[in-house]
Amino acid sequence: MLREMATGEPVQVTSGMSSVDKIVELAAVAEQFGYQYSDVRRGNGYVMSLVTDPNPQARARAAHNWAQYPNAVDGGALPPFVPEAFQLLKARITFDLTSEVSDKQKLIIASLGITVMAVSVVAGLGADMTSFVVAGVVWVVLVSLLPLLNVAGRRYRAKFAARLSAAGFTPVTDQSGRLRYLPPGGQLPGQGNHFAGGEGTPPQPYPPQR
Template sequence: MGQRHVRKMLRKMAGGQPVEVEQVATLRSLALMAAVAEQFGYAYADTRQRHRNGPQMFFVPDPHPQARERAERNRVRYPDAATGGALPPVPADVLELFKARISYDLEGWHTDKQRTMLLYLVLTVLCVILGVRLGLGGTSPTVAATVAAVAWAALMAVTLFLVSVRRRKRARFAAILEAAGFTQTTEQSGRERYLPLTYQ
């Protein structure tokens, strides 16, 4: 499945223009696409989360001489990569690095505070609806309110746990990227990213 997306991406890159891909289901497939794109003269630019169609990933032509030379070599070695032939091998450490970059970019579109407030709002509304339905179903108002309150407290505890898990994941991704020489930067929107020193 991942290779099919890679070949489709390579066909788009034949024109030498910026490329975007979407409807890719797994993180491994996204990382594989980014790693192979790098072998054919493109640089990974960003990944955005589209709720209906999944992640949307962006690539741009890499203007650096080393990237141009690498792309030329690989076009000679793998002339049929876009149409079913062999693809360049991707080392495991390169794949893991792209997984960290893509994951960090995807997680960065909303801050912990924004995610938590949204979850609080949604869960509060759901618990109110639960209490109202129990009350309309014949349950005493006191019991209905108690059940709704207990459900709300339990869901809030789960939400806080999930936020802490997300923070630990981001810290792990950040450590991987910093060890690889990436630099943290903050966009005008306040979103944090890790970019290579050669990023333009």
């Protein structure tokens, strides 16, 4: 990741790790070296987008850390995380993951999954009356739980939204209609930040290429 960041171009990080903390750690490292978290989606694991941060404070921090930790790109020591900043980044990434699809889409996807599972039960037990009854009962029970799971999901998102709002993050809607939270002064990629779209050359310094 750090080698790709040294080019100054937008970076996409794919992690098969199941823990959100692991992807947050990668984003926190990137922010120490002149990049900022842009978005994350589920793919084959997590797929996170990073873009350069043109903020003068970010550039100064990056220059300092590249100088202080020259071997970071080769797996050497990294600057320590700021606990409060790490937790806010975790809240932002978790919120983005939980709002990746709408509640209606989640219901549709879950319903389809439950239906496929019910069909599998019938196929596994044999297409007789008993298998149909068992599959039907399983389907009804699981589908009846979906609204409760949606309510729990909304409360979970609301908790992180409240934490971000209290820290001064601003709610915005991206081009797909998805609600996002941006840090003070932050912008979505392509909205006024020419570095976010990968255009132009970011302010120096970056470490020399190896």
